[in-house]
Amino acid sequence: xxxxxxxxxxxxxxxxxxxxxxxxxxxxxxxxxxxxxxxxxxxxxxxxxxxxxxxxxxxxxxxxxxxxxxxxxxxxxxxxxxxxxxxxxxxxxxxxxxxxxxxxxxxxxxxxxxxxxxxxxxxxxxxxxxxxxxxxxxxxxxxxxxxxxxxxxxxxxxxxxxxxxxxxxxxxxxxxxxxxxxxxxxxxxxxxxxxxxxxxxxxxxxxxxxxxxxxxxxxxxxxxxxxxxxxxxxxxxxxxxxxxxxxxxxxxxxxxxxxxxxxxxxxxxxxxxxxxxxxxxxxxxxxxxxxxxxxxxxxxxxxxxxxxxxxxxxxxxxxxxxxxxxxxxxxxxxxxxxxxxxxxxxxxxxxxxxxxxxxxxxxxxxxxxxxxxxxxxxxxxxxxxxxxxxxxxxxxxxxxxxxxxxxxxxxxxxxxxxxxxxxxxxxxxxxxxxxxxxxxxxxxxxxxxxxxxxxxxxxxxxxxxxxxxxxxxxxxxxxxxxxxxxxxxxxxxx
Amino acid sequence: xxxxxxxxxxxxxxxxxxxxxxxxxxxxxxxxxxxxxxxxxxxxxxxxxxxxxxxxxxxxxxxxxxxxxxxxxxxxxxxxxxxxxxxxxxxxxxxxxxxxxxxxxxxxxxxxxxxxxxxxxxxxxxxxxxxxxxxxxxxxxxxxxxxxxxxxxxxxxxxxxxxxxxxxxxxxxxxxxxxxxxxxxxxxxxxxxxxxxxxxxxxxxxxxxxxxxxxxxxxxxxxxxxxxxxxxxxxxxxxxxxxxxxxxxxxxxxxxxxxxxxxxxxxxxxxxxxxxxxxxxxxxxxxxxxxxxxxxxxxxxxxxxxxxxxxxxxxxxxxxxxxxxxxxxxxxxxxxxxxxxxxxxxxxxxxxxxxxxxxxxxxxxxxxxxxxxxxxxxxxxxxxxxxxxxxxxxxxxxxxxxxxxxxxxxxxxxxxxxxxxxxxxxxxxxxxxxxxxxxxxxxxxxxxxxxxxxxxxxxxxxxxxxxxxxxxxxxxxxxxxxxxxxxxxxxxxx
Numbered sequence: 001x002x003x004x005x006x007x008x009x010x011x012x013x014x015x016x017x018x019x020x021x022x023x024x025x026x027x028x029x030x031x032x033x034x035x036x037x038x039x040x041x042x043x044x045x046x047x048x049x050x051x052x053x054x055x056x057x058x059x060x061x062x063x064x065x066x067x068x069x070x071x072x073x074x075x076x077x078x079x080x081x082x083x084x085x086x087x088x089x090x091x092x093x094x095x096x097x098x099x100x101x102x103x104x105x106x107x108x109x110x111x112x113x114x115x116x117x118x119x120x121x122x123x124x125x126x127x128x129x130x131x132x133x134x135x136x137x138x139x140x141x142x143x144x145x146x147x148x149x150x151x152x153x154x155x156x157x158x159x160x161x162x163x164x165x166x167x168x169x170x171x172x173x174x175x176x177x178x179x180x181x182x183x184x185x186x187x188x189x190x191x192x193x194x195x196x197x198x199x200x201x202x203x204x205x206x207x208x209x210x211x212x213x214x215x216x217x218x219x220x221x222x223x224x225x226x227x228x229x230x231x232x233x234x235x236x237x238x239x240x241x242x243x244x245x246x247x248x249x250x251x252x253x254x255x256x257x258x259x260x261x262x263x264x265x266x267x268x269x270x271x272x273x274x275x276x277x278x279x280x281x282x283x284x285x286x287x288x289x290x291x292x293x294x295x296x297x298x299x300x301x302x303x304x305x306x307x308x309x310x311x312x313x314x315x316x317x318x319x320x321x322x323x324x325x326x327x328x329x330x331x332x333x334x335x336x337x338x339x340x341x342x343x344x345x346x347x348x349x350x351x352x353x354x355x356x357x358x359x360x361x362x363x364x365x366x367x368x369x370x371x372x373x374x375x376x377x378x379x380x381x382x383x384x385x386x387x388x389x390x391x392x393x394x395x396x397x398x399x400x401x402x403x404x405x406x407x408x409x410x411x412x413x414x415x416x417x418x419x420x421x422x423x424x425x426x427x428x429x430x431x432x433x434x435x436x437x438x439x440x441x442x443x444x445x446x447x448x449x450x451x452x453x454x455x456x457x458x459x460x461x462x463x464x465x466x467x468x469x470x471x472x473x474x475x476x477x478x479x480x481x482x483x484x485x486x487x488x489x490x491x492x493x494x
Numbered sequence: 495x496x497x498x499x500x501x502x503x504x505x506x507x508x509x510x511x512x513x514x515x516x517x518x519x520x521x522x523x524x525x526x527x528x529x530x531x532x533x534x535x536x537x538x539x540x541x542x543x544x545x546x547x548x549x550x551x552x553x554x555x556x557x558x559x560x561x562x563x564x565x566x567x568x569x570x571x572x573x574x575x576x577x578x579x580x581x582x583x584x585x586x587x588x589x590x591x592x593x594x595x596x597x598x599x600x601x602x603x604x605x606x607x608x609x610x611x612x613x614x615x616x617x618x619x620x621x622x623x624x625x626x627x628x629x630x631x632x633x634x635x636x637x638x639x640x641x642x643x644x645x646x647x648x649x650x651x652x653x654x655x656x657x658x659x660x661x662x663x664x665x666x667x668x669x670x671x672x673x674x675x676x677x678x679x680x681x682x683x684x685x686x687x688x689x690x691x692x693x694x695x696x697x698x699x700x701x702x703x704x705x706x707x708x709x710x711x712x713x714x715x716x717x718x719x720x721x722x723x724x725x726x727x728x729x730x731x732x733x734x735x736x737x738x739x740x741x742x743x744x745x746x747x748x749x750x751x752x753x754x755x756x757x758x759x760x761x762x763x764x765x766x767x768x769x770x771x772x773x774x775x776x777x778x779x780x781x782x783x784x785x786x787x788x789x790x791x792x793x794x795x796x797x798x799x800x801x802x803x804x805x806x807x808x809x810x811x812x813x814x815x816x817x818x819x820x821x822x823x824x825x826x827x828x829x830x831x832x833x834x835x836x837x838x839x840x841x842x843x844x845x846x847x848x849x850x851x852x853x854x855x856x857x858x859x860x861x862x863x864x865x866x867x868x869x870x871x872x873x874x875x876x877x878x879x880x881x882x883x884x885x886x887x888x889x890x891x892x893x894x895x896x897x898x899x900x901x902x903x904x905x906x907x908x909x910x911x912x913x914x915x916x917x918x919x920x921x922x923x924x925x926x927x928x929x930x931x932x933x934x935x936x937x938x939x940x941x942x943x944x945x946x947x948x949x950x951x952x953x954x955x956x957x958x959x960x961x962x963x964x965x966x967x968x969x970x971x972x973x974x975x976x977x978x979x980x981x982x983x984x985x986x987x988x
Contacts, residue, residue, distance in 0.1 A: 060554060062555075097592075104594050104968070107969070108972055113666055171597070461601065475601070
């Protein structure tokens with residue numbers, strides 16, 4: 001199947017919109033009309049990992065669930081395009097066993113053996129290329145790690161214990177209230193504090209890495225939020241590499257998302273409808289009425305909204321959302337990541353990695369696999385500090401890839417999803433600007449009448465990660481179940 | 495309520511069996527007779543975390559479940575005695591957010607804020623006391639960490655990368671088949687390999703720590719299994735401290751176990767009976783018949799046995815268990831931990847820790863809390879290398895506590911559970927002897943007709959931990975559900 005989402009450019013075919021994927025559900029609905037099933041126990045809006053988890057848990061618990069999704073596919077901001085059987089991850093990619101919610105699911109679906117390392121630092125052009133204002137340096141991956149580790153340790157070491165005393169319990173972030181102080185600071189503030197202690201390469205490497213995490217600007221990146229990632233990763237650079245960018249699904253992320261959907265469907269309790277963007281959500285007289293842009297209406301006892309933070313203001317809620325929540329939604333998160341896959345006609349680039357900062361449109365890239373044609377698959381990242389809409393200027397995008405390793409980047413194919421222009425995402429994974437988490441996290445998590453809100457954007461642990469999405473879907477399902485118990489009158493399944 | 499399990503000794507009252515706990519379920523059954531509910535969909539044997547998780551998941555999924563438990567309480571090898579409102583952990587204690595299954599549940603039950611650190615290295619007698627054949631040394635906790643880190647890094651560094659290349663995916667342990675080689679080695683073999691590089695204090699510290707993990711002898715401790723713990727902890731000494739011994743439930747482990755039980759009960763699908771040791775399990779003509787020692791019989795479509803490895807040979811299975819599984823059960827795991835809580839009439843011992851090895855009956859102990867009386871609560875560990883049955887010789891047990899810090903240990907109270915003499919455990923948490931995991935893990939995990947086996951003893955990840963128990967209960971529930979679907983005919987709950 002082909003989704004409307006995503007873009008592909010090839011030397012032969014040029015640019016086209018829509019890419020092949022396992023994540024399109026066919027048929028796009030299993031209901032005959034909006035009132036086919038009468039009232040639902042629960043309506044879940046959004047088929048990303050939050051929505052899939054909530055849907056699955058509630059279906060398993062015997063509730064009659066309707067899943068409403070704007071797109072033609074599941075996965076939200078995490079999905080893979082499988083081209084000639086080879087997966088390109090369009091959004092969320094890497095997972096790790098220190099991410100509790102994602103790992104519980106990988107274990108439960110017995111997918112442990114479906115993971116593989118992204119890196120393979122074993123052969124060919126096996127080095128790290130750092131290009132800054134000051135010129136270009138080539139170094140070993142060990143030297144790359146040392147520079148980044150040294151710089152990161154200076155960056156996070158606000159307490160003489162690498163930030164541990166500031167965020168001792170990363171899943172209970174303000175356990176030490178002093179942590180709030182660091183949410184008033186931007187990454188730029190902190191870089192300035194330590195600037196004199198950093199070598200030029202350390203500074204470029206640090207800024208490049210921080211921007212790889214937030215994909216905003218240094219000014220709009222909360223220093224606390226970065227510390228929170230650091231704490232979750234075990235307070236070490238090696239931990240960051242392991243947890244953030246090392247292990248992915250051999251067959252692509254979408255094989256994982258499909259497990260949730262199929263298990264929910266297997267209960268007989270799942271109704272679903274794709275291609276149905278939501279216009280409004282009305283909570284009236286103990287029922288929630290959802291109206292789509294096509295003016296279909298569905299009614300449920302409860303509704304779980306997994307609409308992302310940056311999209312929330314486009315939906316009409318009645319009664320209106322509280323001002324703190326709406327304020328946070330208008331501020332939004334800052335991640336405008338530009339993630340580009342490039343197929344390079346050079347098999348020897350598999351062990352290469354590079355950073356070009358601050359002048360290049362792609363800041364960081366690594367060899368991520370070998371394609372069926374035997375070429376190297378490179379994945380690169382840019383952000384709002386030097387933004388580009390790739391489909392609007394393919395030539396410039398190609399140049400940004402070429403600039404990372406001049407002479408070694410013969411681009412055969414580009415694959416990407418423009419998350420910034422995606423009306424159902426308006427950005428990539430959540431990353432907080434200063435103040436957002438300390439001011440608004442509690443409000444964002446709060447139930448609003450019969451409407452529950454679940455999204456990785458306001459998870460407590462791995463906020464912005466697939467793990468956080470599953471955390472939130474789990475929470476919403478539990479809250480709804482506890483609120484609606486005793487269970488609804490059972491229905492025959494056979 | 496008071497359980498039959500556990501012992502308490504006080505200066506005033508002497509020794510008594512049975513301690514107060516939140517984990518006793520009253521009434522001890524909710525069925526009227528063995529045939530009260532007719533046939534069950536699933537019988538779950540054992541109310542530890544494996545059994546509780548399987549029971550809860552299956553009840554939530556709409557199956558009619560009978561939980562059969564030999565003891566008068568839930569929790570299995572993890573439970574707390576709450577004395578005067580203060581919890582003493584009788585078995586499994588510490589949890590960490592890098593343990594995916596346990597953390598998913600802590601998050602789902604919103605218990606994140608119920609954790610507290612065990613250590614408090616801030617005041618009073620704030621040092622580490624190391625007592626060996628060579629004499630006694632007092633040092634700072636930082637120096638303690640340095641000695642152990644240095645020694646551990648020599649111990650695990652078989653590949654020049656701290657064991658990472660041997661176990662790169664700790665939840666897929668033989669991803670690198672070379673790892674099997676290290677399961678042929680004992681901890682003693684490895685100590686001998688590096689003995690010349692270790693100082694006397696490093697060696698004592700290393701051996702004491704390894705024996706704190708296995709509670710066997712160095713000869714009976716698989717070096718691979720230790721490497722596996724190391725990998726799970728993130729390949730660092732600090733990671734080991736964090737994951738293994740740092741964070742516990744403020745109110746005691748049993749508050750956590752109760753959540754599972756209560757949620758299962760809230761579905762209306764749970765029948766349960768305590769005080770009912772199992773005699774035999776017969777899988778005949780598509781049904782499983784369980785017979786208790788009291789000759790009650792219960793029938794289910796499936797049975798989930800969470801009977802621990804060391805107890806398996808005491809139950810009669812028909813058809814008999816395969817020879818590989820029975821061989822492993824007869825070999826058993828090696829952990830014969832002696833865990834002793836001591837209330838010490840000295841509030842200044844809160845920040846103390848000590849090791850006395852190899853001559854003392856308690857090898858390692860730390861300050862773990864302050865009791866309602868304002869005294870220090872010390873928790874200590876011994877093992878099979880220098881074994882004692884505390885209730886059989888309280889005087890010797892007290893002396894072992896006193897020996898750790900002569901002059902500073904005025905013992906007011908002892909609290910403990912003798913896991914070695916417990917017929918339903920026959921040992922503490924699982925730790926593998928050489929060969930057991932590579933030879934038998936697959937067999938131990940296999941379904942046997944309509945009988946599923948779930949226990950932390952053969953978990954893939956945190957084997958022997960609460961996390962592994964939940965991993966296994968989750969797996970069993972999923973397997974049973976998938977096997978029995980479509981779901982059974984629903985029943986009314988209202």
